[in-house]
Amino acid sequence: MxxxxxxxxxxxxxxxxxxxxxxxxxxxxxxxxxxxxxxxxxxxxxxxxxxxxxxxxxxxxxxxxxxxxxxxxxxxxxxxxxxxDAFADKYKRFMQLEAKATVRYEHAVGAIPGLLQTEGYAREVFEATRARDENDLCEEIAARLGRQELLQREDAQHFRAVLDESVLRRRTRDPKEWTKQLEHLLEACQLPNVTLQVLPFDAGPHGLMGTSVTILWLPDGKAVAYTEDAHSGQLIEDPSEVEKLRLSYDLLRDLALSPRDSVAFIERLLEENKPCTPDST
CATH class of the missing domain: 1.10.260.40 (lambda repressor-like DNA-binding domains)
Structure with missing residues (x-):
């Protein structure tokens, strides 16, 4: 039997x-x-x-x-x-790993990294990608914002992001929400575990054009990567492939503005986004 x-x-x-x-x-x-x-x-x-x-x-x-x-x-x-569970199954393995990561590098080409998005910015991004009812939208926004605790908890991971200039030039439809997003980026730069750099247009071609990359370092020293374009994403755990991406990221970082100059760049964008007031004279 x-x-x-x-x-x-x-x-x-x-x-x-x-x-x-x-x-x-x-x-x-x-x-x-x-x-x-x-x-x-x-x-x-x-x-x-x-x-x-x-x-x-x-x-x-x-x-x-x-x-x-x-x-x-x-x-x-x-x-x-x-x-x-609000995320697709293909992201769950990555999310399990990111929760354990001690160091995180990102290169953003399409949108501001999720860990740095405001609620208003996240809403516009989700609305633009595909049709959702309001309840679906609220769930996905809440899940994304909830992940931001990775940068704020007691054992917060060290986070470095290189933002392509195009990401910062693509404003939200609502100017007020864009102001909030830029201010949020500047506030994030004040965190001791966060470093932002801007990759200007005049940096020229590079090895990660058109590809968003996240590299995670885990407590055991292992590194994994996640690459994403407009249509698909891929988790990479092969050490040799992750190392290639890390080297490409290092070269990209050398092309980017320094953290201090990057803050100044975002501050200029914030100033440009302020509404013009009529001259009282």
Whole structure:
């Protein structure tokens, strides 16, 4: 007689735990989805997806549900564990590694790195890439902003980014949001673990044109890389391939403005973005 397979040893994911807890709380409250929708102002179909694990939700909807159920911080803590499920599977291995990384290098060619984006900038980026409903959008923005704790936690990683000038010339549609984003970059430059450099147009051709690159150094000394263009991304763990990217990055860094000159460059852009005031004379 063959051995019987069992799932008893498999632990539920944080996403499943969140869904189960939401369903349990509603059942205990005796509320229908329609009633819950009225009390939280969220669509009942959306709330149902949260209870089945089809959606993760945003901190706003979790806070609203917590208030209705009197659940305190429990739901938010579960959501924080489950939020990475808002990302596509192909990014999850990278996200697991980035959470452990002690040093991070980035080269940005299409947009400001996610760890440095404001909420308004992230919203415009997501809106531009593909159509989403508002709930999808809020989930993805919340997940992206949540990752920024990597730069602010007690054991924050050392972060260096080289921004192509084109990234800083492509403004958001809302001038006020662009001002906030530039100010946010300048604030990030004040962090002891963050270094920004701008690669000006006149730096000329280089080996990473058209490719965004992230290189992570892990506590055991191992390095991995993630490359991305407009259509696809690839996690690279082969040491020889990662080393090639590191050398290309080092050459790129030599072409970029110094950190001090890069701050001055961003400050000039901020000044240029200020609205003109009529001459009072």
């Amino acid at each position: 063959g051995a019987r397979k069992s799932n008893a040893g498999q632990r539920p994911s944080a996403r499943q735990m969140l869904a189960k807890e939401l369903a349990r709380l509603r059942e205990e409250s005796g509320k229908s989805l329609a009633t819950l929708g009225e009390e939280t102002t969220y669509d009942r179909a959306y709330l149902h997806k949260l209870e089945t694990g089809a959606r993760v939700g945003s901190p706003e909807v979790i806070a609203a549900l917590s208030a209705v159920y009197g659940a305190g911080e429990q739901l938010l803590m579960l959501w924080q564990l489950a939020r990475e």
